[in-house]
Amino acid sequence: MPSASDQDLHPFDQATRVVVENGNRFGATSDHYWAFVGPFGGATAATILQAVLTHGERSGEALALTVNYCAPVRRGRFGIDVRLVRANRSSQHWSVDLVQEAEDGSGQEVVATATAITAERRPSFAHQVATMPDVVPSSEVKPLVMDGFSGWTRQYDFRFVSGLPRFRDPTDAALADPRSELWLSDHRPRRIDMLSLAAMADAFFGRIFHVRGGMVPFGTVSMTTYFHIDAAELAAENTTELLGVADAQVFSRSYGDQTAQLWTPSGRLVATSQQITYFKA
């Protein structure tokens, strides 16, 4: 029987929970964050980051995270092999493999690999070059109705300021702009933390859906996120929402890119991300 505290746990905290048994780390997929053929990649990324941040040897703040999605993660438990590869005076380099038992019982296979960097964030020259889009506050935007959807998309409120996905007439050959601006928040409100950044960097619909005005087979192959704020500064922002800006530069030979920015309501650029995606179209 789940304990009362388990029931109170936010679905995102449940999805990104890491347990340690005999020195080995494990996570488990969450049906709340299920996507087409596996868990939402943002939940996987956040779980990997959690495994690094809760590691006993970790010092410093999350600076960079690259996750390579090698194969669909199957429902259930997975191992998270975390290796501190190199530590310097001010930074640590981590390599992570996500592993599951092979379906044919032939042993463990890698379903995702990742590298992460944690670093001391010392006071320095500061300069925000990018400017936050001048958008209306989230309170003035209705969330997208996700009733027709299932899984992970129901765990977020998507308040599109621009670049709402539209399902076009299939005879219309015109392509739309891949760029979207939207307020992102957990459907059940939760204060944004470093794990939220790792997950929300992936919480955009495939840019190819926007461009073509329809769904096609699609998946993230690799995602890299840089963190431009530390945990204490982010906690001080005390927000449950971020402005996300997603865009794409090119689609070619079955792969396309995506770029993303995450902004606090106060106007601070807290994470930037890019991913390479597979599509069939």
Added chain:
Amino acid sequence: MPSASDQDLHPFDQATRVVVENGNRFGATSDHYWAFVGPFGGATAATILQAVLTHGERSGEALALTVNYCAPVRRGRFGIDVRLVRANRSSQHWSVDLVQEAEDGSGQEVVATATAITAERRPSFAHQVATMPDVVPSSEVKPLVMDGFSGWTRQYDFRFVSGLPRFRDPTDAALADPRSELWLSDHRPRRIDMLSLAAMADAFFGRIFHVRGGMVPFGTVSMTTYFHIDAAELAAENTTELLGVADAQVFSRSYGDQTAQLWTPSGRLVATSQQITYFKA
């Protein structure tokens, strides 16, 4: 005595050469591509990509490369441990460690880690969203005079179209735009190939030098490059130069980002890249 073919070898091919001995892969730093405290990160990235692309089990094209620079690579030889982590129907996931003997003789230590993805590039829907900057051809731009510089910067011709680095009056507090547009080519002409893309994605001066108008201690911590063309298509472009566009979004707490695009003269976006950089300022 170096053989005639060694002397004829382009410095970039020499710098990125991978030799195999008893199944183990090795590279070596090149004085031609030396930077402040170690080799030019682009040469290291290209050498890692070379080790993957020349691996006997490799199939498919370079799609994504992330290199984490853990510590300065010392002059001389280094091991390149290449591991095929997972192969699917259409893609392969690689993990790479660059290793050198510790200076204190305590054994091998990791100086860089990397992940790479190779993939079949099948015909598909194609759409180039980004537009190439409307710039003058390289023939109309004089290369930056690199006489005051040494090492890797002398291996390239940098023809700035915009965003030329300027050394400002230290009493001038105004910050400059981090964006640069420049034609990039090997100083000794060499046809652009996938290795060039991996290297040239890093062949930009630190954006913080541009913003502040002066040099500060600086280094790339991690770089991720996506390839939007395959080797045969790139060979067919038959070019020795690329237009590079570099920019930055934010500098905060000792770290800043850099984004880059590489364009062929024919107007094709062939690689996009981002990196997180350390600075002391």
